[in-house]
Amino acid sequence: MEAPSAGAQCPCGRQSGRCEGRHRVVIVGGGFGGLYAALSLRREPVHVTMIDQRNFHLFQPLLYQVATGGLSPANIAAPLRAILSRQDNACVLLAEATGIDAEKRQVILSDGAVSYDTLIVAAGASHHYFGNEHWQPLAPGLKTVEDATEIRRRILLAFEAAERTFDADKRRAWLTFVIVGAGPTGLELAGTLSEIAHDTLKRDFRHINPADAQILLLEGADRVLPPFPSDLSAAAAAALSRLGVTVRTGAMVTDVRLDAVTIRAGEATETISTHTVIWAAGVKASPLGQVLADARRPCAEARRPCAEARRPCAEARRPCAEATGAELDRTGRVLVEGDCSVPGHPDILVIGDLAHHAGADGKPLPAVAPVAMQQGRYVARLIRARLRGKSLPPFRYRDRGMMATIGRAAAVADIKGLRVTGYPAWLAWLFVHLMYLVQFENRQLVFLQWGWSYFTRNRAARLITGESPLPLDL
């Protein structure tokens, strides 16, 4: 990219005429928040630049299906360019946003910079190992496509290794699967693993019975699904138990090694032999949160339109005013105003998992897709209102309920206080995910594949790919 460091790129590069005079909206992150913001701006007189490190939007709620061989990555991912291809006021930049220069109103890329008038930061979150980041290679989390195929690889290789080990203890260790964290993702993984062991692989091995697999779900709190009403937690725990999953609440992981995990429950300490640990315990906001914490107020010079931005702003080298960085919460999320903006920076909006947005009860809104989607739509409306010199009441989350699926035809849901369990909840879960997925071209195929694997109990995508898996380290 030419002359990246000297000045900022106009979002649409050298293609003349596109951005001139238009309000430039730059969106960092093509997840639910960023994508819904971009789509909601399609009729507005703005120029939208979507920046993402990946060339696709990922439907994360179904990522566990990839990790367990039920779906292929492409089934739950849609190329960002394809989604936005017919939106003429939008362009996509495959790039990594490494910083934000709030003074110059620029997003710093690893190989350039892009100027904005309004910035939407929707960079999401990654795993949090609570200071034990060295556990990451031993206990991968589930955030990216690569995470999912790596977890799939480990699960399938564990069964293969068990098949080839004749030492009873070693075999038991290979057939022990530990999932840390009993939130929705942990439950989905545990439930699906149980299906794999009991149904999918039933006839596949000759020396082991896959149903002997022990699936352990660890949770630090005193019940599964801590944010849910306690009767739904109890229903979920009962469903897990029916599936043969062992739930251990009040259990903290104190060590993860290549062949074991150590937990502390109350006073007691226990070491469990296992080779497969999956981390579904905590998330940490994107490092762009910290970047915003260090941000400075924009200088007057930098407010000039597009053409001017190409020469370095004289003011930029010294602070124009007091540093007015954002405040972060414990997990690195940015505390935002009611309208999703960063205090002191009305032109920077933070949405989705990166935002700490106080709900009606004062508690932060949960880090779930519906919040991000609604915030994405809200900030689009906010930008439209501002362009017309108007303002908008603060963002209010319309909570349509919480749900978690546990396995075939088992789920729990809290829909506006109506608590549903079992098959009806599972149907509701399916319906909601179907509703959102069908917005993508070609997504119908997921449901065919899904329906197929539901009725046949087969999981077609159980491939061991990636790094050469051999020799097995038995």
Place this chain on the structure above:
Amino acid sequence: MEAPSAGAQCPCGRQSGRCEGRHRVVIVGGGFGGLYAALSLRREPVHVTMIDQRNFHLFQPLLYQVATGGLSPANIAAPLRAILSRQDNACVLLAEATGIDAEKRQVILSDGAVSYDTLIVAAGASHHYFGNEHWQPLAPGLKTVEDATEIRRRILLAFEAAERTFDADKRRAWLTFVIVGAGPTGLELAGTLSEIAHDTLKRDFRHINPADAQILLLEGADRVLPPFPSDLSAAAAAALSRLGVTVRTGAMVTDVRLDAVTIRAGEATETISTHTVIWAAGVKASPLGQVLADARRPCAEARRPCAEARRPCAEARRPCAEATGAELDRTGRVLVEGDCSVPGHPDILVIGDLAHHAGADGKPLPAVAPVAMQQGRYVARLIRARLRGKSLPPFRYRDRGMMATIGRAAAVADIKGLRVTGYPAWLAWLFVHLMYLVQFENRQLVFLQWGWSYFTRNRAARLITGESPLPLDL
């Protein structure tokens, strides 16, 4: 794996009773040859052990569809265990066969050994760079799932890089795709790349026109599809030209670098700027061919049944007879007898791409899936005949024709001398692939996905995954 080096594992490990008294057939390689052999042995009183490094069978004729984002890996792969799950006389071993001890009748694994009475080696082939193996990372071939996703990554990233480069020469280099080798795979890749450039990505970019991509197909011989009749080669060349593919025959690659490829055509030398080179030029037989070339005749001691094999054969340390290794051809394939056995080793059968089997005209049979499948079925019949004290006439390949597809509704086929081109040939190609694919459970979905992308001209699986692709090296 316990005590791997001391003695050999009984194929079915410690599960007693399964192999006792049964003739032990060990198959190395779960491709077309090995898989068809295993399936054809399902009713025989033998014990089959299928050894493969991968846990799935790959439908390689459609691998180019993965490399070009039309299908997901799981669409063209089926877990070996799933295929053989209901075949009680078969077990699957996920392991790497590193050697063959013909004297002791054992396959040596990276972590153990397996005894056989009859060995079927169907280990296939990999790329051949004709002594320029250092070109491999610069010009990947298309043999594995990882190859395919890597090629997909490179193709998609090239368009992304072009979008972000404003230097005309650099942009042209990013939009230049070079395919080395105009066999069926080269043609399929070239034709599909043209589709991607002209249809799939049509509206996806803002600064480049993907249709400006230059697709170059290089071939050392004097025409495309050298093994085909020359009028079909001409028809294929015409179809390629209609698709905008530039064909260069009589062109030898003399150098591959990160940003260019150098070719020699006659006396002239030319360097073409490009970042995307795909190798579809040559194959080299599996290293197990060399292992067989070094093989020795089995010693009498080793002929004892299963139980005996656990103690080391006294004879094994010194050669029982003259070394009687197999003879290899120029590409490392094993010259086999008419019954697929290695000369001097009637208990070792070599089939598929690893075998050099002289056809009726004295020329080796082509390295294509139908040959491997038919040989797989033949060796199964041969084993059955031998178990009954009978023999079988030599293997004879029933050539049902050759075909190559070029793009949407374009193909050439030579079906028993009947030469077909265009849409009828494409339908024939589709029909044949459909016929073979539907043998796998769940494969119907491929055709849905395929039909879908045929009619919508969309390619849903165009994900850039794997190693972090950023920053783009512009």
